[in-house]
Amino acid sequence: MATAQLYCVCRQPYDVSRFMIECDICKDWFHGSCVEVEEHHAVDIDVYHCPNCDVxxxxSLMKKRRNWHRHDYTEPDDGSKPVQAGTSVFVRELQARTFPSGDEILQQMYGSQVTQRYLERHGFRYPIAVHKMEGLGLRLPPPDFSVKDVERYVGGDKVIDVIDVARQADSKMKLSAFVMYYYSPQRPKVLNVISLEFSDTRMSELVVVPDIAQKMSWVENYWPDDSYFPKPFVQKYCLMGVKDSYTDFHIDFGGTSVWYHVLWGEKIFYLIKPTSANLALYEEWSSSPSQSEVFFGEKVDKCYKCVVRQGTTLLIPTGWIHAVLTSQDCMAFGGNFLHNLNIGMQLRCYEMERRLKTPDLFKFPYFEAICWYVAKNLLETLKESREDNCLPPEYLIKGVKALITALRNWLKREVTEPASEVPDHIRPNHLIKMLTKEIQYLEVSQTLMKSQGISACPSTRSAHERGSHARRTARRLRDQHHHHHHHSHSPKAPSNLDIFEQHTQEVLKRLEMGPYEEDASFNLKVNGKFNKVSTASAAVAERSLDNDLRLVLCNGRIIRADMLGNNLGLCVCLKCTGLKLNHVCSESATSPSTEEDAIQGMLSMAGLLYSHPSEDPSSSQESWCQGSGSNSSSEAWSSHTHSPAHGESPTLGYQYCETSLSPPLHPSKRPASNPPPISNQATKGKRPKKGMATAKQRLGKILKLSRHKPFFKLCIFGWPLLLF
Known part of the structure; x- marks a missing residue:
């Protein structure tokens, strides 16, 4: 194996992470740190002589300055070339410009007012200025904290990114070298530090980010501890800028929102709204070769000037285009965070970065990976909202839709650009499919509630809360919401249980008056509440039947059982999440008790107990009848009860009870000590294997799953029963 070539006076192999400079005499390469040449100084050297050749x-020969308005200051100053951003001439002209006041767009608030609840309710679309940090949850070093203190806590050997403002170019240097530059009486250049992230240093203990940034942050709430990708640290930055430091117009990486606090000194922000027109202009300007020669603030209709003085905290929302001028020596702290309020805009900014071919160094670390983590958690949030009968906030629904589109596009892109950031434990296609189903369910629910004039139950839960804590919070807020409406006259959105209870009471009342009297108005009221009952179902419910048993399923299917003469035929076809169950039972019926046997089984399914007044409960028993069915197992429930006298209308008594969704098994049919396992394929939308589960067990599974599906309705002798 060939020996690696050695360089520099230290005779070490080439290291891409270290700055090196070539000697123009001997053509050897030297580490800048070994020959005491800073990277930002190398651009000023015209002809470099290494220590050996210097003798x-x-x-070394230095370049001569010929202008003060161009990045390449060696160009002749003939007045024909425009001024470039960051130069001393540009800064003077910028300070002489007039701008609309930032007070037109700034929201002046107290720290205690800037809460997650407030932003979720009113949105986070305009910058917020907080002049006193009390109530923000922000903790910082005292105002006399100096640049030397930063070196003491972070370490002088830490290599930091420094911007040469006059050239708008980035270079690296040790923190100790920057501190020396900062305190030097003469500063030959304007250097600016804006990307010193110190979460992994001792200084991190001195800073606590604002509560709003911590509670809403995707990284803090959704990034798993066992992630294969390293956790992004973008929440704690120390910004140290000297007078006349300037950062040109930009959007923070990944469309992140940002918080700034000026510890001492002053900064001036030039803010532009992220409208569609402005974003299109920004992308065109960013991709232009003459970008540095055009002041972007003149290309838009309004650019607002906002002066941020010592002790002020500024919160900038997603997508806002902004430039920053340091009007006097300044130290500030800040951080970036992604959140749920503006998911669509965040994704739009990320895609713009890709089109502009932004280097990875200036992009949000593992942006796509965190979007997959967020999608997985938001799926659980949507499920919990559905189980609690609360519509999630509109911003979250819109955000999930935008996220679904982005995730699909990223998967398609993997075919041609394999650079996957999909976490290993996430099934991307399945996740997208489930999110799409939840959104479709929400759209149907919204349309349904609007058509019926029912107001949605507002969900004030934080979208970041997870697990049992999230559910407890949701229930507490829901109870408070119901309690509030109990004392007001505004209408309340009824839950499924409320409607079911009201429906049951109406049915019992009609049963007392006569088993064959049907209240059409009530039927229309309940059916209209959900807008799910088909015309055929309504027609069956309105009929008065003497010997017919009809079951109606209001989920796109009709379940029907006709009992004619002495033959009872029962056929049920249910479909729930792709699971089909055929239930057939044929038996000779010679007395009205056969009807009661069938009714008893049906009511057991619904959790309603039917008993005859003259029946002795202790003498009742359950039995199963079995028959053959086409390609399916066949079972039915029956019970032996006392038959009424011929011609009498049986007096029926119903009692609602909290029972399991599936009826108890007859002792002869109860499973053995080691029964065959019940297939879990029902939850995957597949048909269970024959023999793996009884029809009763599958039906119980269906009824449990039906909590997440549109309800269905059973009509027994014209008496409708709702099953959820």
Missing amino acids: HHGP
Whole structure:
């Protein structure tokens, strides 16, 4: 194996992470740190002489300055070329410009007012200025904290990114070198530090980010501890800028929102709204080769000037285009965070970065990976909202839709650009499919509630809360909401249980008056509440039947059982999440008790107990009748009860009870000590294997799953029963 070539006076192999400079005499390469040449100084050297060549050829030759308005200051100053951003001439002209006041768009608030609840309710679309940090949850070093203190806590050997403002170019240097530059009486250049992230240093203990940034942050709430990708640290930055430091117009990486606090000194922000027109202009300007020669603030209708003085905290929302001028020596702290309020805009900014071919160094770390984590958690949030009968906030629904589109596009892109950031434990296609189903369910629910004039139950839960804590919070807020409406006259959105209870009471009342009297108005009221009953179902419910048993399923299917003469035929076809169950039972019926046997089984399914007044409960028993069915197992429930006298209308008594959704098994049919396992394929939308579960067990599974599906309705002798 060939020996690696050695360089520099230290005779070490090439290291891409270290700055090196070539000697123009001997053509050898040297580490800047070994020959005491800073990276930002190298651009000023015209002809470099290494320490060995310096002895014979003299010191290095420096470039001569010929202008003060161009990044390349060696160009002749003939006045024909425009001023470029960051130069001293540009800064003077910028300070002389007039702008609309930032007070037109700034929301002046107290720290205690800036809460997650407030932003979820009113949105986070305009910058917020807080002049006193009390109530923000923000903790910082005292105002006399100096640049030397930063070196003491972070370490002088830490290599940091420094911007040469006059050239708008980035270079690296040790923190100790920057501190020396900062305190030097003469500063030959304007250097600016804006990307010193110190979460992994001792200084991190001195800073606590604002509550709003911590509670809403995707990284803090959704990034798993066992992630294969390293956790992004973008919440704690220390910004140290000298007078006349300037950062040109930009959107923070990944469309992140940002918080700034000026510890001492002053900064001036130039803010532009992220309208569609402005974003299109920004992308065109960013991709232009003459970008540095055009002041973007003149290309839009309004650019607002906002002066941020010592002790002020500024919160900038997603997508806002902004430039920053440091009007005097300044130290500030800040951080970036992604959140749920503006998911669509965040994704739009990320895609713009991709089109502009932004280097990875200036992009949000593992942006796509965190979007997959967020999608997985938001799926659980949507499920919990559905189980609690609360519509999630509109911003979250819109955000999930935008996220679904982005995730699909990223998967398609993997075919041609394999750079996957999909976490290993996430099934991307399945996740997208489930999110799409939840959104479709929400759209149907919204349309349904609007058509019926029912107001949605507002969900004030934080979208970041997870697990049992999230559910407890949701229930507490829901109870408070119901309690509030109990004392007001505004209408309340009824839950499924409320409607079911009201429906049952109406049925019992009609049963007392006569088993064959049907209240059409009530039927229409309940059916209209959900807008799910088909015309055929309504027609069956309105009939008065003497010997017919009809079951109606209001989920796109009709379940029907006709009992004619002495033959009872029962056929049920249910479909729930792709699971089909055929239930057939044929038996000779010679007395009205056969009807009661069938009714008893049906009511057991619904959790309603039917008993005859003259029946002795202790003498009742359950039995199963079995028959053959086409390609399916066949079972039915029956019970032996006392038959009424011929011609009498049986007096029926119903009692609602909290029972399991599936009826108890007859002792002869109860499973053995080690029964065959019940297939879990029902939850995957597949048909269970024959023999793996009884029809009763499958039906119980269906009824449990039906909590997440549109309800269905059973009509027995014209008496409708709702099953959820």
